[in-house]
Amino acid sequence: QAPAAARGMRGVTTWEARGGAPLGPPAFVFDIDGVLVRGRHVLPAALEAVKKLSTGGRWRYPVCFMTNGG
Secondary structure (H helix, E strand, O other): OOOOOOOOOOOOOOHHHHOOOOOOOOOEEEEOEOOOEEOOEEOHHHHHHHHHHEEOOEEOOOEEEEOOOO
């Protein structure tokens, strides 16, 4: 039986409700403004994260970039 938090949520399936790990590879979503860059400067930790998530100029995992900056 699904955990109490997942019961009664028609059409919504979470990996917790299935009782196992998520299917497929991990995916990453990054906020751009203030997380990857601040002003015109790339943040050092952001550069390191990109290096770890890519090989030979190709992403190793699904990656999405978002922003609410104007």
